[in-house]
Amino acid sequence: xxxxxxxxxxxxxxxxxxxxxxxxxxxxxxxxxxxxxxxxxxxxxxxxxxxxxxxxxxxxxxxxxxxxxxxxxxxxxxxxxxxxxxxxxxxxxxxxxxxxxxxxxxxxxxxxxxxxxxxxxxxxxxxxxxxxxxxxxxxxxxxxxxxxxxxxxxxxxxxxxxxxxxxxxxxxxxxxxxxxxxxxxxxxxxxxxxxxxxxxxxxxxxxxxxxxxxxxxxxxxxxxxxxxxxxxxxxxxxxxxxxxxxxxxxxxxxxxxxxxxxxxxxxxxxxxxxxxxxxxxxxxxxxxxxxxxxxxxxxxxxxxxxxxxxxxxxxxxxxxxxxxxxxxxxxxxxxxxxxxxxxxxxxxxxxxxxxxxxxxxxxxxxxxxxxxxxxxxxxxxxxxxxxxxxxxxxxxxxxxxxxxxxxxxxxxxxxxxxxxxxxxxxxxxxxxxxxxxxxxxxxxxxxxxxxxxxxxxxxxxxxxxxxxxx
Numbered sequence: 001x002x003x004x005x006x007x008x009x010x011x012x013x014x015x016x017x018x019x020x021x022x023x024x025x026x027x028x029x030x031x032x033x034x035x036x037x038x039x040x041x042x043x044x045x046x047x048x049x050x051x052x053x054x055x056x057x058x059x060x061x062x063x064x065x066x067x068x069x070x071x072x073x074x075x076x077x078x079x080x081x082x083x084x085x086x087x088x089x090x091x092x093x094x095x096x097x098x099x100x101x102x103x104x105x106x107x108x109x110x111x112x113x114x115x116x117x118x119x120x121x122x123x124x125x126x127x128x129x130x131x132x133x134x135x136x137x138x139x140x141x142x143x144x145x146x147x148x149x150x151x152x153x154x155x156x157x158x159x160x161x162x163x164x165x166x167x168x169x170x171x172x173x174x175x176x177x178x179x180x181x182x183x184x185x186x187x188x189x190x191x192x193x194x195x196x197x198x199x200x201x202x203x204x205x206x207x208x209x210x211x212x213x214x215x216x217x218x219x220x221x222x223x224x225x226x227x228x229x230x231x232x233x234x235x236x237x238x239x240x241x242x243x244x245x246x247x248x249x250x251x252x253x254x255x256x257x258x259x260x261x262x263x264x265x266x267x268x269x270x271x272x273x274x275x276x277x278x279x280x281x282x283x284x285x286x287x288x289x290x291x292x293x294x295x296x297x298x299x300x301x302x303x304x305x306x307x308x309x310x311x312x313x314x315x316x317x318x319x320x321x322x323x324x325x326x327x328x329x330x331x332x333x334x335x336x337x338x339x340x341x342x343x344x345x346x347x348x349x350x351x352x353x354x355x356x357x358x359x360x361x362x363x364x365x366x367x368x369x370x371x372x373x374x375x376x377x378x379x380x381x382x383x384x385x386x387x388x389x390x391x392x393x394x395x396x397x398x399x400x401x402x403x404x405x406x407x408x409x410x411x412x413x414x415x416x417x418x419x420x421x422x423x424x425x426x427x428x429x430x431x432x433x434x435x436x437x438x439x440x441x442x443x444x445x446x447x448x449x450x451x452x453x454x455x456x457x458x459x460x461x462x463x464x465x466x467x468x469x470x
Contacts, residue, residue: 005163005462007032007039008156008187010149010178012142012171014043014067015057017050018348020282020377021194022057024255025168027447028454030062035455038064040156042149045069051318051345068152073144139197139214142173149177157185163462168192172214175221182224188465190227190458192253194377196235198242201368202286215242222246226461229253232397234373249461253454254375256447257383262352269357271433275312276426278390279358281351282378285320287371290364290392292413294327296420298334300427307427313362314341316351355385359431360408365393367413372396380445383407386435390426392419401445405438 009029013021029039046053046069061067137143156162165187167178175191182189195202198215206214222228225248230236236252269277284290293313301308319327319342331337346354355361361382366374371394379398382389389408393399399410411418443449 004036004038005458006161007037007458008153008162008165008181009039009041009043010153010165010167010174011041011043012145012174013168014041015060016053016055017044017046018052018054018057018345020381021168021170022060023377023381024192024194026060027256027258028451029065031448031451032455032458033062033064035452035459037455037458038066040066040068040162042068042070042152044145045071047071054348057348070145070148070152072142138210139172139217140170142171143176145171146173146175146177149174150180153177153181154184157181157187162187164458165189166192168194169197170195172197172218175218179221179224182226186465188226188461189224190229190461191222191225191248192229193235193239194231194255196230196238196370196373199238199370201366201371201374202288204287204368219243222248226465227251227457230373231255232373232375234397235370238370238373251457253450253457254445255377255380256445256450257380257442258447259384261381261384262356265352265356267356271359271431274310276310276431277312277314277357277359278362279314279316279354279360280362280364281316281355281381282364283317283319284315284323284364285318287366287368288364289323289326289367289414290315290362291323291326291330292392292411292416292419293362293364293390293423294330294336294340295334295416296423297339298330298336299416299420300424301334301336301339304424307424308336308339310427311339311423312341313339314343314354314358316343316346316354318345355382355387358387360426361385361387361389363389363391363393363398363402365391365398365413367394371413374398375401380447383437383442383445386437388432388435390422405442407435407437 007029009025011022011025013019014025015022025041029041032039153162162185165178165181167174167189169175169192175197178189178191181187197203197218198211222243223246225246228239228246228248229251230239231252231254233252236250240250280290297308297311297313324342327340327342331340363376363379363382365371365376373396374393375397379389379401383405389402391398391402391408391410392413393410394413402408402410409422411422
């Protein structure tokens with residue numbers, strides 16, 4: 001057997017943070033070991049106050065994986081505390097930065113008004129926050145973290161311990177770390193786009209001037225990449241159109257499902273119950289909303305309250321304030337608040353149990369210009385459960401997988417009419433106890449098969465780009 005090789009993994013999302021993006025990385029580093037690749041992971045040092053902090057997830061990190069954790073600087077808090085010290089006040093206690101992965105999944109920061117209520121201090125703080133989020137944290141607030149990654153990784157590379165570098169996005173600032181290390185050391189660099197940077201459906205909040213700036217950033221950084229990976233063929237094609245002259249090799253490695261993910265969990269809720277339970281597990285923010293489902297259920301309730309009364313909708317995960325406010329208006333308008341349960345953030349184990357015990361899995365997918373290439377990691381988590389999927393997603397890769405694999409049905413994400421028609425049908429029928437899925441088709445999405453492809457890719461890259469010592 002050949003000598004083991006080492007992959008340096010730069011990942012902002014990793015246990016114990018309960019983000020869906022962590023699963024791809026933690027499974028890759030676990031399963032690559034059987035192909036002769038060990039991993040050193042540089043990731044975030046959580047402080048334990050994050051809303052998606054789940055210490056039980058540390059068990060997901062397999063033996064043999066070296067993890068280096070670096071804190072994420074909260075520049076906003078540092079400025080505020082410095083001012084408070086000057087004024088003789090007590091500094092605020094450290095918490096998760098408002099724009100960080102811990103709080104919003106590395107997406108758009110919550111809107112900040114410069115017309116904050118209160119005194120001069122409050123208005124100054126709000127203005128500082130607005131400046132940082134719109135003009136300093138570009139592309140996100142991980143830039144200082146990325147610099148720290150380079151400082152820690154540089155000696156590892158110099159010692160000859162690293163054979164390849166892998167950055168997984170978001171956070172998009174981690175590309176600066178991969179770029180710097182590739183430029184300094186000549187070690188092959190693979191960039192993995194779980195989400196797009198320029199053109200992502202959840203980054204439509206970025207103003208046009210900044211989009212142009214970030215596109216130039218991305219273009220410059222990718223010149224050093226040896227491999228560019230995306231999670232769907234439409235995303236790969238989109239990236240190739242954006243960056244047609246890269247020297248990098250293009251690859252598509254989808255997210256995948258794990259046959260053993262749910263272990264020995266057994267359903268405890270009977271199928272013959274009076275209610276039909278729809279469960280969504282995950283966050284709702286920006287372009288991921290699901291309001292069409294609530295409106296459809298409200299319409300049914302007006303015309304056939306008995307049929308609508310069978311439904312119970314459980315949302316397990318954080319909901320952005322503006323999205324929740326619209327939900328509240330819809331539920332009040334139609335008088336169906338009693339049919340919805342917003343449970344908030346729950347542990348990963350609780351979410352898994354809810355998935356196993358539901359009647360239908362509700363999948364809410366991002367909308368936007370590039371949504372045809374979105375294949376959420378949540379889809380493959382649902383695949384492992386093998387419960388029917390009621391999907392709100394625009395036509396594209398996700399719909400094709402669901403319907404081709406006979407896992408369920410999809411309706412356009414914001415079409416209340418289409419959602420109402422399908423929801424009436426599903427509420428009227430008997431809940432299926434099993435899913436007649438096309439397992440032969442789904443085999444290509446087995447994470448073990450995807451990891452095997454990734455291992456071959458790493459071997460090819462290392463063989464093609466002989467390592468140059470720093």
